[in-house]
Amino acid sequence: MPYDIVIIGGGPAAVSAGVYAARKKAKTLLVAESFGGQSIVSADIHNWIGERSISGIVLAEKLEEHIRGYKDDVDIWSDRVESVTRSASDTNLFSITTKAGKSAEARVVIVCSGSSRKRLGITGEDRLDGKGVVYCSICDAPLFGGKDVAVVGAGNAGLEAVIDLYPYAKKIYMVNRGATLKGDAVTQEKIKTFPTVEFIFNAIPREIMGDSFVSSMKYKDIVTGEEKTLAVEGVFIEIGSIPNSGLVKGFVETDEISRIKVDPRTMRTSVVGVWAAGDVTDSLYQQNNIAAGDAVRALLNAHTYLHSGK
Numbered sequence: 142m143p144y145d146i147v148i149i150g151g152g153p154a155a156v157s158a159g160v161y162a163a164r165k166k167a168k169t170l171l172v173a174e175s176f177g178g179q180s181i182v183s184a185d186i187h188n189w190i191g192e193r194s195i196s197g198i199v200l201a202e203k204l205e206e207h208i209r210g211y212k213d214d215v216d217i218w219s220d221r222v223e224s225v226t227r228s229a230s231d232t233n234l235f236s237i238t239t240k241a242g243k244s245a246e247a248r249v250v251i252v253c254s255g256s257s258r259k260r261l262g263i264t265g266e267d268r269l270d271g272k273g274v275v276y277c278s279i280c281d282a283p284l285f286g287g288k289d290v291a292v293v294g295a296g297n298a299g300l301e302a303v304i305d306l307y308p309y310a311k312k313i314y315m316v317n318r319g320a321t322l323k324g325d326a327v328t329q330e331k332i333k334t335f336p337t338v339e340f341i342f343n344a345i346p347r348e349i350m351g352d353s354f355v356s357s358m359k360y361k362d363i364v365t366g367e368e369k370t371l372a373v374e375g376v377f378i379e380i381g382s383i384p385n386s387g388l389v390k391g392f393v394e395t396d397e398i399s400r401i402k403v404d405p406r407t408m409r410t411s412v413v414g415v416w417a418a419g420d421v422t423d424s425l426y427q428q429n430n431i432a433a434g435d436a437v438r439a440l441l442n443a444h445t446y447l448h449s450g451k
């Protein structure tokens with residue numbers, strides 16, 4: 142028997158969709174490679190509504206416990222979905238296939254596979270991840286009050302990180318690979334007026350140093366060839382993210398950076414019967430609460446579709 146709904150993912154978006162699907166008594170399969178999503182690495186999440194502060198690991202446990210509480214309504218596979226296609230036997234259905242070689246069919250698919258942050262790939266980055274190396278400025282800027290920090294990346298994400306840090310950090314070095322800033326011109330002009338921001342151009346980060354916490358970052362000046370060191374307690378890496386949209390590549394419409402295009406009112410994709418929510422989409426802002434809310438919107442709209450065909 143086909144499912145009504147297959148939900149793909151294990152982060153806040155997928156779990157939110159799963160809980161609402163269970164409460165609607167839809168026959169649901171949730172396939173998650175892991176639970177918790179990207180913020181699992183965060184020691185201290187301050188903006189998950191209902192929790193003054195929560196670690197990423199505890200949030201992941203709570204999400205998993207919540208969805209597993211609906212075992213009569215939601216089947217859960219710990220697996221990775223490799224592809225979503227139209228069913229060969231019934232064009233009203235979709236087929237998913239997994240890494241473990243399993244497959245399932247459903248009338249509706251909700252893709253909540255999130256994204257992965259781009260990393261610099263330099264020495265010290267992995268070891269000091271969560272110990273001064275930061276990938277989410279909205280989340281962690283307030284932890285760097287009175288400290289000197291570096292922001293790596295000169296596009297919109299880097300500019301926004303400077304805006305997030307400005308009220309807190311003592312000094313912000315904006316480290317840019319190129320010779321100019323990129324991103325929104327109005328935001329560029331704004332941050333150029335911030336007295337605590339220093340721009341470092343033509344610089345390639347080489348190493349992040351520190352024992353138990355970040356204490357400095359080494360970079361190479363590509364004009365002079367010199368290696369220089371910045372004494373900083375935080376390195377905000379804002380060089381973009383990669384949407385986990387490969388499973389629907391060529392099947393639903395994506396934008397120029399492979400995010401799934403959705404109608405922001407309903408979270409519908411370009412294919413009738415397929416919805417998407419959270420960081421895998423072209424929605425504005427990447428936050429746990431937004432991913433969860435958008436997934437609820439998707440699920441409710443999908444539920445209406447299941448019953449009315451619209």
Ligand SMILES: Cc1cc2nc3c(=O)[nH]c(=O)nc-3n(C[C@H](O)[C@H](O)[C@H](O)COP(=O)(O)OP(=O)(O)OC[C@H]3O[C@@H](n4cnc5c(N)ncnc54)[C@H](O)[C@@H]3O)c2cc1C
Nearest residue numbers: 150151152154174178179222255256280419420427428429
């Ligand atoms: C370091 C860091 C800290 C952050 N801190 C905060 C914070 O403090 N507050 C906040 O609001 N936001 C924070 N964010 C942003 C927040 O984590 C994301 O906006 C949110 O996790 C997006 O949720 P999501 O469910 O869309 O996707 P994700 O969290 O990316 O979850 C995707 C899930 O799907 C699974 N998956 C992926 N592909 C497949 C597949 N093919 N098959 C099956 N499963 C799959 C993954 O294993 C994962 O569990 C942070 C992000 C980072 C990187």
